[in-house]
Amino acid sequence: MFGKLKCSTAVFLAAGGLMLAHVANAADKVVYALTTSNISVGNAAQSSIPVGMEYWKNEGLDVGVIGLAGTMLGVQQIATGAVQFATAGPEAVLIARQKGLPIVAVYVMSTPIYETVVTDDNIKSFKDLKGATIGLPEMASGSLPYARSAVKDAGLDPDKDVKFISVGLGSSAANAIRQKEIAAWSVWDTGVAALENSGFKFTKIDPPWLSKMPGNVIITHEDMVKNHPDVVVKFLRGLAKATVFSLANPEATVRNHWEMYPATKPQEMTPQTFADSLHIYESRASRMVKAPGRKWGENVDAEWGNILLYSVESLGDADTMRASYTNQFIDEVNDFDEEAVIAEAKASKW
Incomplete structure (x- = not known):
């Protein structure tokens, strides 16, 4: 008991x-x-x-x-x-x-497991996000404290210089990115991999110290x-x-x-959909x-x-x-x- x-x-x-x-x-x-x-x-x-x-x-x-x-x-x-x-x-x-x-x-x-990704080639680092909106999967997710710290490390004020909003995962996040509701997406690895499978080309802007943490x-x-x-x-x-x-x-x-x-199984099973599923799996497995x-x-x-x-x-x-x-x-x-x-x-x- x-x-x-x-x-x-x-x-x-x-x-x-x-x-x-x-x-x-x-x-x-x-x-x-x-x-x-x-x-x-x-x-x-x-x-x-x-x-x-x-x-x-x-x-x-x-x-x-x-x-x-x-x-x-x-x-x-x-x-x-x-x-x-x-x-x-x-x-x-x-x-x-x-x-x-x-x-x-x-x-x-x-x-x-957290990553911050952008689709705008003009954004090279968190320093370039001043005045921008950063999307999160959920406001209660662990990606929020990470993103706030990355913003601070870039010399910005996370309470004043950027805005954080919840955009979810999958299609809802994809729509927010396409409609430019957010300039960056702070999320976990598998979420990024899923949108990469649908054709998104992302650039990661994570600070170097991220890899030195648990x-x-x-x-x-x-x-x-x-x-x-x-x-x-x-x-x-x-x-x-x-x-x-x-x-x-x-x-x-x-x-x-x-x-x-x-x-979680693709509706249509093809070599490509299996490869896409492996891509999502490997996005996390590589970190384990x-x-x-x-x-x-x-x-x-x-x-x-x-x-x-x-x-x-x-x-x-x-x-x-x-x-x-x-x-x-x-x-x-x-x-x-x-x-x-x-x-x-x-x-x-x-």
Whole structure:
């Protein structure tokens, strides 16, 4: 039982409305939220693969995967105990900690996933966006604190020199770009890849320091870390195995995702539509590759320190930063036969 975190229902936002998920036995069943309403093939390693390959089930967990509209909503749901794990941007974690929310990052999924793209060749950097409007997928997304910091780093005032608006993803974002409602789009990698598939030619204007920060992280409640470390290890080890599988066999990963999320499968299957789906998958997978000498999920102090260095927000000091994440589970999370998972992936019939 999760004690303080146990709840009879988990309230979450999906498909544009409120839904309820019963949490029957919290020791076995957990709810995991991806903080996007569009769980695309790019999210396969953290959604369809650990379920389809039964990595979580084999760890003794029954994991329900849901989508939430934005990082800050995921943070709130973790803080209230409505969900047990969620994805988040690292800056959003630090902002939440400054507000006293009891959340902690326990695993780094990738290098930074956010990008800012433009179609106007006259825009070379954030400095050229003075007086412009920057589009976001959602105002609650982790791309907002990143974009605000990039604006500040360019010598502009993010509260006065630019305007931020929500334009969504896919067709709604495409319309905003075509109609020049926005001069730049700050979004995550898979969103950019999807519009590239529809013919957009983008230029990325991200500052060089972005690559020196942690990317997408997994967060949980402090009480989970303290009272249920075994559940945390099992959940994260399932993610690590799924990441290894997906990197070893991208084609099988995409096909499995279609099976579990049929709405993401192209209506017409052709070599081109399959290639487009792989492009979306690879836009995220390229950021999930483990750096030499690093363990799956490992936090690096220097990367988190760069957030304090460049953020426009007030995020506290180094001690506050270090309390926002932990590596205490990483050795156990990495305790599996990686080569066996790779062999399993290459032998997959998907």
